[in-house]
Structure formats: C-alpha cells, structure tokens
Amino acid sequence: xxxxxxxxxxxxxxxxxxxxxxxxxxxxxxxxxxxxxxxxxxxxxxxxxxxxxxxxxxxxxxxxxxxxxxxxxxxxxxxxxxxxxxxxxxxxxxxxxxxxxxxxxxxxxxxxxxxxxxxxxxxxxxxxxxxxxxxxxxxxxxxxxxxxxxxxxxxxxxx
Numbered sequence: 001x002x003x004x005x006x007x008x009x010x011x012x013x014x015x016x017x018x019x020x021x022x023x024x025x026x027x028x029x030x031x032x033x034x035x036x037x038x039x040x041x042x043x044x045x046x047x048x049x050x051x052x053x054x055x056x057x058x059x060x061x062x063x064x065x066x067x068x069x070x071x072x073x074x075x076x077x078x079x080x081x082x083x084x085x086x087x088x089x090x091x092x093x094x095x096x097x098x099x100x101x102x103x104x105x106x107x108x109x110x111x112x113x114x115x116x117x118x119x120x121x122x123x124x125x126x127x128x129x130x131x132x133x134x135x136x137x138x139x140x141x142x143x144x145x146x147x148x149x150x151x152x153x154x155x156x157x158x159x
C-alpha cells in the first residue's frame with residue numbers, strides 16, 4: 001500500500017509541475033529515473049529485443065539512438081547526443097498508441113505510433129547544441145510522459 005501511495009503522490013507532483021509548465025508555455029521536465037521507472041525501461045528493452053531481435057543500442061554504430069515508449073514512459077526519458085545523430089522512437093507497448101511532439105519548438109505532433117515494428121518516428125538532430133524537450137501528445141498531461149534530447153558536441157553517443 002505504501003508503494004501505491006508514494007507513486008500516487010509522485011504522479012500528483014508531476015501533474016502539478018506539468019500544469020505549471022503548461023501555464024508558462026513550456027514542456028515539463030522529464031521525470032527522474034526512479035527505481036520504478038528503471039524497471040519499466042528494463043522491461044521496455046526486453047520487449048524491444050523480443051520484437052526486433054537485437055538490443056536497441058546495437059544501432060548506435062549507425063548513428064541511431066532508440067527511445068522506447070512503454071507504460072507511459074520514454075525510455076530513456078533524457079538522451080544526450082552528438083549533432084547529426086538520428087533519434088528513433090518506437091512503441092513497445094502492448095495496446096497503447098503514443099506520439100512524439102516538440103510542442104515548445106512549434107513542431108507538429110507526429111502521427112500516433114502503434115505497437116508495430118513497421119511504425120516509428122525518426123528525427124535527425126542537425127540542430128545547434130541545446131536542449132529539446134518533447135512530449136507524448138495523448139499522455140503528457142495525464143501520465144507525465146515527457147522526454148528531452150540534449151544535443152552536445154561532446155556527447156559519447158552516435159552522430
């Protein structure tokens with residue numbers, strides 16, 4: 001019971017923070033990587049490997065970083081990449097559709113991505129160094145499903 005209450009309190013604070021960010025016209029910060037979120041992301045990686053037949057990080061050699069969408073979570077919720085890296089969002093949920101929306105940057109929301117290996121959203125980050133927050137259109141307010149891409153020339157990943 002305590003775990004449920006703690007999760008409920010955390011969701012209430014995340015929802016409050018999201019509401020404040022919305023009032024300011026900003027995308028909320030991604031949630032902290034709690035043990036619960038870490039477990040969700042570990043499950044997401046297992047589902048990814050079952051669906052695609054290889055680890056998600058195996059695409060880094062090709063300059064692609066995979067972000068999995070699972071249980072109302074972007075996994076990982078925040079990524080740091082070199083300029084020129086392609087970020088690929090895939091849905092490894094069972095039934096829920098998700099989207100990717102760089103709302104704060106004035107970009108249109110992607111189409112809904114369903115749990116299908118053929119469906120994905122990709123974006124090549126040929127952008128100046130900086131932070132690029134994004135959200136899942138249908139789930140950012142109710143579930144706190146937000147993420148961030150940080151473009152950093154000194155990053156270890158990809159490009």
